[in-house]
Structures are given as structure tokens and as C-alpha cells.
Amino acid sequence: MKRLARVSAMLSALLLCLLLTMTAAFAASVQDGAKLLKAEQKAALEQKIKQVEDAHQVKIGIVTMKSLKGAPPGKTANSILDKQYAGGKNGSIVLLLAMDSRDYHVSTDSVMRTIITDDGGFPHLKEAFLPHLKDNDFYGAFDAYVDGTDEMLAYYEREGEPYDPYNEFSPLALVIAIALGVLAAILVNSVLEGMMSNVAYAPSADAYLEDGSVSLTENNDTFLYTTETRRPKPKKSSGGGGGGSHGGGGGKF
Template identity: 50%
Template sequence: MKKIIMRLALVLVCMAVAWGAVLPAGSEAADQPRVEKKAAANGPASVELGAPVVDKASILTKAQVEKLTEKIKAVEEKHQVRIGIYTLKNLPSGMKAGKLANNVLDEHYAGGQNGSIVFLIAMGSRDWYISTDNTMRQRIVDGVGIDGLKDMFLEDLSDGNYAESFGAFVDGVDKYLTYYEETGEPYDPANEFSYTAAAVAVLLALFAAWAFRGGLISSMSNVNPASEASAYLTQGSFHLSRNQDTFLYTTVTRVAKSKNDDSSSSSCSDSSHGGGGGKF
């Protein structure tokens, strides 16, 4: 009987030891997925929230994102603004690029001391849109301001040089904001046109043409000026016998005026946002 009790005790001790060894491993394995899931859920969201570059379309390399981020942060600090570059594969169903860009600005990039601006592109529909808040709108105005930025980045964007295109956009924003801070008014390409320089150029061109013409005339030995028009007509070589005008018919051709379908003029501006966009 004593032997049976000792054997039962030994079995219970072995089971206790085995259970103690299994329980920590099992609980750790059970808790691990929750930890990993939480990290996976919080990681990307915290990176994307207000990040200078959010590349949901995956068109940039990690090195390109880091370089753009560094450039954007330098311009943000220089002018006390918020700048965002936001790419995605497709627009949500029924959503326009301009409306989405406005929402992205309000949710993730609002609060720039001197304004906020977001550059959004949708790869599926080939849409681009620049959204500004009202503070930035005073510095980069709708129309000439947005079109000026477009001219800086659109060619590279259409050619698939996305990093270069985004870099040109950031450089353009820097240029426009610097101009505003120095002059107190938004940049307008027309301001760079000098009427004085244009007038001087016209005068120089006229003088050069007059001098060239005079040189050609002076080199012609068989031509002399005539004081009367009759000198150019051989006497007796022309006789007008009859003078009559006959009306035949009139042809009228009407061509429909083509409508301007320039996608770059599309805008979702409202009381709180400026900007514009188009196709690339």
C-alpha cells in the first residue's frame, strides 16, 4: 500500500513540474499575437498621420521618401507652413480628387502658422490636385499661382518621374512663399515681364532692320529713286478700254467654336480651401 501511495505522489509531482513548464510558454504564445496585432495597427497609422510624404500608391522608394521628407521639413521650418504629398492608387467611389485633397488637408495637415498645402495624386484616374487653406491661398493664389506650380512639375509627373516632380513642387512652393515674404504680394509670372526691356528690344530691332535695308539699297547699282509714279510706267504700254465690276457670289462658312476642356482648370475651391488640379 505504501508503495502505491509513493508512486501516486511521484506521478503528481511529475505532472506539476510538466504543467509549470508548459504554462508560461502557452500564455506567452497566446499573448504574442495580440501584441503583434497592436503594433501592426498602430505603426503605419502613426507614420502616415501628418507625415510630409504619404505614399499609399507605392510609387516612391524608401530613399526617395526620406529625401523628400527632409526637403519638405526644411521648407516648412523656413516659412512656418505645413506641406503634404499624398499619393493613392484609386479615388474612393464617387469622390473627386479636389474634395479628397481638401479632406486630407483638414484632417492631417491643418494648423500651419502661415498656411497649409497638400499635393495629391491618384494613379488609377491620373488625377492631380493641389489643395490650400485660406492662409496659404493668399500666398499661392488660385489660377496663376496654381498654374505656375503646375508648369514646374507636370512634365515630370506625366513622364513617371515622380520623385523629381514632387521635388519640383516643393521648390515651387518655396519660391512662391519667399516671393510673398519679400514683396508682401503673391507671385505672378506676369510681374517678371519688363515693359521697359520690351520697348528697348523693339527699338533695337527696328534700328537693325532699317540699317540692314539701307545697306541693301545702297548696294543696288541699277535702281534709282523716281519723283513721279509715271516714271515707272512705259509710255503707251497700257490702254484702259472698259471698266466694270461683276458680282459673282458669296460663300459663308461657319465653324463651331471649340470648348476649352483644359483639365488643369478644374477646382473644388470653397470658402475654406483654394487650389486646382487636372490630369497628368
């Protein structure tokens, strides 16, 4: 009897895994529950997403909702990713929008999180689509989200490391810019000094004082007190997509 129960439990677990896999396989790449897109816009996005998914072997989702009904955006996005968009060979990513609270959240799985990182990749992706969201240009936002994802996936495949805006920083360019700035400041200062007729070089500080204008009769220093203020060092808060193996982030638009 116990053996039969164990077999039954194993079959149930296997069936559940199969069901989740099939759900992820057949889930539409764009689920516009909030009705933000025209039919032709949705079709264009789905076609673009299919091309990016095939090119990089990933899963990409866009989900809009009228309301989260009080549910946390991060946990909701993570749950949608796990149930409907899991199984991307090189990772999965989902953008969730909730219109009543104007929340957005991007969720990445453990594989995609190593490609589109929380610290470098997600802020870059957010900069691409968030301005469109704030302007209520939803098609533009989703299009930029797909393009940004494609861009960072291609960068990772080409460079062998995740995209980071600091990788594009050039120390040599900074040194050159500082040097040019200093030279420009010296030049401007020299020109201004040359235009001032009442300015002349003085060999000592006495030349700047009129005779008899200052007379020191006593010199005394008195120490009063020292004020010391201590503040507790703030603890670094954790960001990301809601904990666990998920990554990404979100906010308001």
C-alpha cells in the first residue's frame, strides 16, 4: 500500500512538472490583460520576440494587468516567469505592468540574471523603456524592452561577460578631459587678469596693507571645546527581483 502511494506521488509530481513545462511552452509572449496594445502592435511585438528568442535561445514575456489586487509586483512577476516562461536554455525574462498602481517589474531567472545583471544590466534596460512608460507610450516601451534585452544578450555572446556601463568608461579619456579643462581654466584666468588694470604682482603680503592700518598689541589663542557627532552606518539594503534566484527590479511609472 505504501509502495503504491509513493508511486502515485511520483506520478503526480511528474504530471505537475509536465503541465508547467507545457504551460511555459504555449504561453503567449505578449499577454495584454490591460488592453494597452492594438492588434497590429501586439502581433509586431510577438514577431520580434520570436526572432530574439530563436536567436539567443531564451524566453521573453510581456504581461499587462489591470490590477495586482494588493499582491507584491516582484513576487507576482517571479511567479509568472516560473509558471509561464520557464525553460529558456539561456534564461528567461518577463516585464510585468500593473495599470491601477502604475507598477512595473522585470523578473529574470537564475540564468538570465548572470547575463542581465541587477547592478549593470537592469538599470540599462530600465533607461531604455521607462521614459516611454511615463509618457504612456506602451508599444514604444515594450519595443525598447525587447531591443534592450536583445542588445545585452548579443553583448554577452560577443564579449563573454555581462553588459556593464562602466566597461565603456575610459580612464585615458577622463585624464585628457581633466587636462583640457585645467588648461582652459588657466587660459581664461590669465586673460581676465590681464584685463584688470588694478591688479599687479606683489612680492610679499605687506604690500597689500597700508602703513599704520593694522596694529597688533596682543596675540592669544583660547581653546573652547570640541564637538563630536556619531551616526550609525546605514545597512546596505538588498535589491533585485524579490529574493531567491530571481533578479531584475521594478518601480513606479
